[in-house]
Amino acid sequence: MRKKVIIVLCSLCAVLGFFTLWSAEGAFRSDWQLPAAVPADEESYRLVLITQELETPFWEKVGAGAAAQAEQEGVILDVWGSYGNNREDFLKQIEIALHSKVDGVIVQGLDTDEFKALTKEKAAFYGIPVITVANDVPVEESLRKTFVGSDHYAAGKMLAEQLVKEMGGSGQVVVLGDIEQQYSQQQRLQGVTESLAQHADISTVYAESGKSDEEIVAATQNILNQHPAVEAFIALNANHVGPMMKEISRRAQLEPYYLYSFDDGSETASLLEQGKLDAMIQQSPEQMGEQSVELMMQWLRNEVVPLESAGYTTDIRIVKGAEAQP
Amino acid sequence: MNTIQKKIWMLALVVLVMMIAIWLTLTFYNQKIQTQYNDILQRYLEMNEITSESQQMVTDLNNYLLMPSDDTQSSLQASRERLLDVQSTVYGLRNVENEFALTNYSHLIGSFIETVDRSVSFQEEGDTEASLTEFTEANRISMYISEMTLTIIDTELKTYEGFYRGIIEQSAELKKLGVWLLLLITAALLLFTYLFSLSITKPIHQLTKAANELAKGRFDQTIYVDSNDEISFLAKTFNHMRRNINGMILEIQQKAQLERELQDSKLLLQQSQLHNLQSQINPHFLFNTLNTLSKKAYLDGAEETSDLLVSVASLLRYNLKRMDRAVTLAEEEFVLRQYMEIQKARFSDRLQFFTELDSGCLNLQIPGLTLQPLIENAVIHAIEPEEDGGHIWFRIKDQQDEVWIEIEDNGKGMSSDKRQQLLEGTIVPAEGHSTGIGFANVVKRLQLFYGKDDLVAVESEIGRGTKIILKLPKVRGTTNHDQAVDSR
Numbered sequence: 001m002r003k004k005v006i007i008v009l010c011s012l013c014a015v016l017g018f019f020t021l022w023s024a025e026g027a028f029r030s031d032w033q034l035p036a037a038v039p040a041d042e043e044s045y046r047l048v049l050i051t052q053e054l055e056t057p058f059w060e061k062v063g064a065g066a067a068a069q070a071e072q073e074g075v076i077l078d079v080w081g082s083y084g085n086n087r088e089d090f091l092k093q094i095e096i097a098l099h100s101k102v103d104g105v106i107v108q109g110l111d112t113d114e115f116k117a118l119t120k121e122k123a124a125f126y127g128i129p130v131i132t133v134a135n136d137v138p139v140e141e142s143l144r145k146t147f148v149g150s151d152h153y154a155a156g157k158m159l160a161e162q163l164v165k166e167m168g169g170s171g172q173v174v175v176l177g178d179i180e181q182q183y184s185q186q187q188r189l190q191g192v193t194e195s196l197a198q199h200a201d202i203s204t205v206y207a208e209s210g211k212s213d214e215e216i217v218a219a220t221q222n223i224l225n226q227h228p229a230v231e232a233f234i235a236l237n238a239n240h241v242g243p244m245m246k247e248i249s250r251r252a253q254l255e256p257y258y259l260y261s262f263d264d265g266s267e268t269a270s271l272l273e274q275g276k277l278d279a280m281i282q283q284s285p286e287q288m289g290e291q292s293v294e295l296m297m298q299w300l301r302n303e304v305v306p307l308e309s310a311g312y313t314t315d316i317r318i319v320k321g322a323e324a325q326p
Numbered sequence: 327m328n329t330i331q332k333k334i335w336m337l338a339l340v341v342l343v344m345m346i347a348i349w350l351t352l353t354f355y356n357q358k359i360q361t362q363y364n365d366i367l368q369r370y371l372e373m374n375e376i377t378s379e380s381q382q383m384v385t386d387l388n389n390y391l392l393m394p395s396d397d398t399q400s401s402l403q404a405s406r407e408r409l410l411d412v413q414s415t416v417y418g419l420r421n422v423e424n425e426f427a428l429t430n431y432s433h434l435i436g437s438f439i440e441t442v443d444r445s446v447s448f449q450e451e452g453d454t455e456a457s458l459t460e461f462t463e464a465n466r467i468s469m470y471i472s473e474m475t476l477t478i479i480d481t482e483l484k485t486y487e488g489f490y491r492g493i494i495e496q497s498a499e500l501k502k503l504g505v506w507l508l509l510l511i512t513a514a515l516l517l518f519t520y521l522f523s524l525s526i527t528k529p530i531h532q533l534t535k536a537a538n539e540l541a542k543g544r545f546d547q548t549i550y551v552d553s554n555d556e557i558s559f560l561a562k563t564f565n566h567m568r569r570n571i572n573g574m575i576l577e578i579q580q581k582a583q584l585e586r587e588l589q590d591s592k593l594l595l596q597q598s599q600l601h602n603l604q605s606q607i608n609p610h611f612l613f614n615t616l617n618t619l620s621k622k623a624y625l626d627g628a629e630e631t632s633d634l635l636v637s638v639a640s641l642l643r644y645n646l647k648r649m650d651r652a653v654t655l656a657e658e659e660f661v662l663r664q665y666m667e668i669q670k671a672r673f674s675d676r677l678q679f680f681t682e683l684d685s686g687c688l689n690l691q692i693p694g695l696t697l698q699p700l701i702e703n704a705v706i707h708a709i710e711p712e713e714d715g716g717h718i719w720f721r722i723k724d725q726q727d728e729v730w731i732e733i734e735d736n737g738k739g740m741s742s743d744k745r746q747q748l749l750e751g752t753i754v755p756a757e758g759h760s761t762g763i764g765f766a767n768v769v770k771r772l773q774l775f776y777g778k779d780d781l782v783a784v785e786s787e788i789g790r791g792t793k794i795i796l797k798l799p800k801v802r803g804t805t806n807h808d809q810a811v812d813s814r
Contacts, residue, residue, distance in 0.1 A: 006517070006520065009513060009516055012513045012516075012517075013510065013513045013514050016506065016510040016513050017510055020503065020510045023499065023502050023503040027496055027499035027502070034362065034486075035421035035423040035424070036421055037420065037421045037422075038420040038421055038422060043429060044425075046426055046429060046430065076425060076426045078426050092470075095466075095470075096430075096434065096470050096474070097430075099434050099437040099438075099467055100429075100430035100431070100433045100434045100437070101430075101434075101436070102430065126437075
């Protein structure tokens, strides 16, 4: 009896002890560590990449490339920007970045006076280097250190040559651009028109459109009404492709038309995959990101002074639509 | 020695230490969590303070620009100081997660202060327009600061979300732990208490069992208690008492044995005295008559008859007097001789009596009337039935520390069975004894007198005679018996 009681009590103690330890282990193990503090005197380089079109495939890639390079360089890089071409917000972000005295600003160029005022005056006032990426603004107007991105003139030419190759030496081509033309778009247009001008049988129609979808649709309708014989479309602004295509397909078959654009729009990649887009210029967003950060760091560390003010071009190539591919 | 008091203290201390340990752990742990929690809360409060301070500074600047005075300037200066303070605090809050945002934030505040300073200095220089531009700028930056504060607090909340959830989970775990701990302590206390009570009750139980044994009269079992406290001490004392009682009981038993023996001897004495009393009047009358007869015979010239009568008379007197008292061997031998005179007169030539006496032993003390009955036996069995009579030898020999008294006859002897019966005293004395005292009575009295058995040896062979040897020690063994006998 006595032994039984002792054995029962002992085993009870052992079982409860096990559960207590098990519970204590759960209670006292804190699996969440507070982030480590950064010493007050330690300050690494802070770079900001600012774009107008956050979370588009093109800019995601730029950001990824930049982030990879920043990690390699051991500097902090943050991607800021506005969504859907919200210029006001975009400019505000630049202003905040400048007021925050970051060490370098990598920014998508915007060919407006406000932008130029910011880069010219504010950035110069705080002594912050600015590198434009993907879209350039001429150095005389923006005082940017350098530009990293595609040669848009060459891209325009390349696209036009591809069009001629596929369409043949004759036909009517519509080139659709923005009313407010960016510096990069101007260069694209220049490349396209110069290239097409070599072919006497090809007539080029230049049309302009606003930014909103309605304006684009209206512009497309206008073109189709005025030039029923049009055979090919080149959208200088990749964001115009979507609404434009919708309007065309509403009125007629898409197939007969040759549609060309660039890759820096939100929809172009998927349209190309679906075969609706016949070809587009593929730029190298990762390379842009990487190179811009690399150049910025070289500038900040005084390794390459001065930077090439004409800019550093990145690779471009033609990508054909799915149907065109074998 | 491990006392019961010590045990109780130990139990209380163990419980106390357990409680204190648990209390300390939980308090420490709670404190830790609270500190972390406060730290985080502090961050939010400081960030929030920056927003209000920057807005305050804009207001102060506005007041100053509108109405430049010492008052407004000093309040602007004060809010500037405060903002600088908070800025440095915020700068210290940087960690891996928010290093970029907080550094930017800190610089943004710096820019704001610089802009305000510029606005003030333009105002002082009288350039109102530039001052206003800077004021607008400062206002905008202040707005940015507000926005950034919200963003940063939002980020912080996200950063610390896991931590909060961890705290909540841990407090739930802690509750569970508390329940388990309570159960464990309860079980452990039950165990300890049980062991503790057992360590007290088990010895008591053993002791009770031992006491029961004693109560039943078993004093020979050792009391053993498996403990080392006061109860063990009690048990040892108890055991000691048991041993003493046991010893006393043994002693009492021995005494009772002696008492019984004494009673026996008294009984025998009374038996022989009774015999005496039965013939008390007769002997006195006889004694006087014998004396008268002796004188008469002497006067008549029959001297031989007179002597014989004297012998008979003295023998009679001896019988009356010497029964309950120790006498010397010499006295006993004298009476024996008187007796033999009488027997000689009876049997004349048929009785041949020989004595060999070691005169050095005649002072030996022996109980009265021991030899005469033996000689009488010899006469009765060896002389009376024989036509030709017989011989009787009476010897007293000195055998170192013993005196051997031998009474030998050459009668018809007896079988070994009869001899055995004789020694065991189962033979009823036959008629014809002058004193009424038999062999068994003699042997018993000798044993009581010397306090030892094995005093009498009987050698006998049918047709060859019988020899009785009394082996009497020169020094008597038990004295108490002698005194008991002497005291009557």
